[in-house]
Amino acid sequence: MNSVLANNTEVAVRRIVYRTRGHGHGPITRLMSPSDLGQIAKPFVFLDLFDADKRTIQAMADMPLHPHSGIATVTVPVEGAFNYEDPDSGTSGKLAYGGVEWSRAGGGMWHGKELSAADTPRIQGFQLWVALPAELENGKSESCYIEARDMHKIGPAHVIVGNHEGVQSAVPAPDGFNYLLVTLMPGDRWTYRPPAGHTVGWLALAKGQLDAGAPGCASAGEMVVFEPGETPIALEASGQEGAVFVLGSAVPHPYPLHLGYYSVHTSAQALEAGERRIAELGNKLKEAGDRRTASGTIPVFR
Structure with a gap:
């Protein structure tokens, strides 16, 4: 751990120990997978940054159900908006900056078309996977859509999941991890103080540049992982434009990752049960036929 002088006081700096720009697949950049940085940042195991303009939005819409x-899964837009239609709750609307789709797969679900891009020239945001604890990994599946007006905020941070500085997210997630969406104006400084036990820490930028303490600069399109510990993460928006980013912290996931193609479990037995369940759901999905809503979305199948 390094330290710097700030106002003649020595301040600890949380060092960056891994950084990546991931691998691009059309409008989607895979920043983290369960087989690479997910092994280090677990329970956070997967992160996509999506960025599509009018020309490439259709490429995202063409992605198959899976x-x-x-x-x-936690999906947050940072620019533009998604339409959603939820037959379970009888609600529909738009998810824009500060809103979230939360889907707990548990023992199994099929999804991929429950959101559609609103009439916007650009859609940008993040999709995160979080490994569930053993008691939930093959449990009930659930989803919810929470618009920005119903999300909770403190300072520059929307509390997407967890509890930050006493502000509790509206998302019904298990304890043990925080996930924030933050915007800083040029020159703004902000410090994240992780809760006790949250020794995992990372961030990923959609826009701008952040100084996390020399040599800790990070820029748009980059994900950085901090050294383990509970030292606060001090950040400054150092570019000419504001910095928009997501930040995660967590109690470390205590299990090895047992990986299927779309599944992550705590044991081989739990993985086998999960994959058996999603195969059964796949057969039922075929029998269900066309489930497309009036708005063009296809609801999560569970």
């Missing part, structure tokens, strides 16, 4: 088990 299954999950053992994880939760």
Whole structure:
């Protein structure tokens, strides 16, 4: 751990120990997978940055339905908006900056078309996978859509998941991890103080540049992982434009990752049960036929 002088006081700096720009697949950049940085940042095991303009939005819409088990997915837009239509709750609307889709796959679900891009020239955001604890990994599947007006905020941070500085997220997630969406104006400084036990820490930028303490600069399109520990993460928006980023912290996931193609579990037995369940759901999905809604979305199947 390094230290710097700030106002003649020595301040600890949380060092960056890994950084990546991931691998691009059309409008999607895979920053983290369960087989690489997910092994280090678990329970955070997967992160995509999507960035599509009018020309490439259709490429995202053409992605097929696919299954999950053992994880939760968290989708947040940072520019533009998604339409959603939820037959379970009878609600529909738009998810823009500060809003979230939360889907706990548990024992199994199929999804991929439950969101559609609103009428916007650009859609940008993040999709995160979080490995579930053993007691939930093959449990009930659930989803919810929470618009920005119903999300909770403190300072520059929307509390997407968890509890930050006493502000609790509206998302019904298990304890043990925080996930924040933050915007800093040029020159703004902000410090994240992780809760006790949250020794995992990382961030990923959609826009701008951040100084995390020399040599800790990070820029748009980059994900950085901090050294383990509970030292605060001090950041400054150092570019000419504001910095927009997501930040995660967590109690380390205490299990090895047992990986399927779309599933992450705590044991081989749990993985086998999850993959068996999503295969059963796949057969039922075929029998269900056309489930497309009036808005063009296809609801999560569980």
